[in-house]
Amino acid sequence: xxxxxxxxxxxxxxxxxxxxxxxxxxxxFTDYYIQWVRQAPGQGPEWMGWINPHSGxxxxxxxxxxxxxxxxxxxxxxxxxxxxxLRSDDTAVYYCxxxxxxxxxxxxxxxxxxxx
Amino acid sequence: QSALTQPAxxxxxxxxxxxxxxxxxxxxxxxxxxxxxxxxxxxxxxRLMIYEVTNRPSGVSTRFSxxxxxxxxxxxxxxxxxxxxxxxxCSSFTSSSTLAFGGGTKVTVL
Numbered sequence: 128x129x130x131x132x133x134x135x136x137x138x139x140x141x142x143x144x145x146x147x148x149x150x151x152x153x154x155x156f157t158d159y160y161i162q163w164v165r166q167a168p169g170q171g172p173e174w175m176g177w178i179n180p181h182s183g184x185x186x187x188x189x190x191x192x193x194x195x196x197x198x199x200x201x202x203x204x205x206x207x208x209x210x211x212x213l214r215s216d217d218t219a220v221y222y223c224x225x226x227x228x229x230x231x232x233x234x235x236x237x238x239x240x241x242x243x
Numbered sequence: 244q245s246a247l248t249q250p251a252x253x254x255x256x257x258x259x260x261x262x263x264x265x266x267x268x269x270x271x272x273x274x275x276x277x278x279x280x281x282x283x284x285x286x287x288x289x290r291l292m293i294y295e296v297t298n299r300p301s302g303v304s305t306r307f308s309x310x311x312x313x314x315x316x317x318x319x320x321x322x323x324x325x326x327x328x329x330x331x332x333c334s335s336f337t338s339s340s341t342l343a344f345g346g347g348t349k350v351t352v353l
Contacts (some may be wrong), residue, residue, distance in 0.1 A: 164340070171332055172281075172289065174342040188341055222288060226279045228336045231300060233288035 131161075131223055131234035138240045142183075144211040147237045148221035156204040157181040160227045163197065163208045165219040173219075177227050178206055180215040213241045246343035247271070247333055254351040255323045263348045265316045265333035271343050273314035277336035280309055280318045283347075284329045292331075293318060320350070328352045 134148040149161060162177035176187030178197040185197045196209040210217060221237045224230035248266040254262040265272070265280075272278055278296045281289035291300050293309035296316065306321045316335070320327055333345040 164344075171346040172334075172344045174334075174344060186340060226291075228342070229279060229291065229294040230281075230289070231291050231294075233290075236288055 129225065131225060131231045131232055133221075133234040133237045136238040136240070138242065139213050141214055141241055143213050143241075143243055144209055145213060146207055146209040147221050147238050147239070148178070148205055148207050149221075149234050150203065150205045151225070153206060154225075156201060159225045161199075161206045162224050162227055162230065163195075163221065164224060164230075165221045167219040170219075172222075173210070175221075180206060202216060210239075211237075217241050217243050244258070246337075247345035249331075249333060249345040249348045251346075252349045254353055255320075256353045257323055257325065259292075259323050260319060260321045261323060261350065263318045263320075263331055263333075265318070265335075265345050267314050267316075267335055267343065268322065269314060270338040271291040271314075272316050274338060275336045276311070278309065278311060278316040279334045280307075281332045281334070282327075282329045283332065285323060289332060309319065323352055326353050 130152045132150045157180050160177045164172045164174040166172045178185045180199045187195050197204045218241045223234040225232040276296050280293040282292050283289045296311045297309045308319045310317050330347045332347045
């Protein structure tokens with residue numbers, strides 16, 4: 128069965144970086160894009176960007192450009208999202224999800240807390 | 244502020260039908276048939292309920308249906324059940340090759 132398993136919760140100080148991993152299984156890794164979505168407490172989801180696991184190509188929301196880096200490791204069917212220069216308003220649950228327009232499988236979410 | 248506009252809350256009694264709207268622009272919903280709907284229970288990841296405006300993934304109840312008119316998409320839940328109480332979010336592909344989400348609608352079963 129398809130599974131996306133994310134890394135554990137993180138607590139970071141303002142200005143630091145965080146790297147969240149998403150390990151996939153149950154399907155051919157290179158057949159589906161992976162996208163990253165975050166959800167601040169009590170808010171709707173916010174699209175951050177996606178990565179093509181086949182080529183490594185990425186596309187990200189303008190508001191994160193310069194701060195977000197998405198990578199993949201095809202040998203272990205995993206993708207990574209690194210967000211730098213963290214601010215308090217980056218506190219949110221970060222999700223990886225399979226697909227771009229249609230997200231049929233989601234990771235369990237990774238809580239990132241930014242606090243001094 | 245979310246890119247797509249949804250009502251904050253909708254409620255109904257068991258067995259009734261409710262409809263949730265999702266309003267966008269000519270750069271997203273109006274221009275593409277790539278509208279999805281997600282259900283989210285507290286502390287859980289979103290679950291895909293409708294994709295490409297009207298299609299249901301395998302395993303989703305036929306009580307859930309989607310439609311679109313102009314720049315507004317809608318999700319209808321028929322025969323409302325207690326387990327349908329959750330937050331619902333719409334999303335749409337955009338002309339910038341990005342994904343826009345709605346702010347979410349809390350469905351309450353009275």
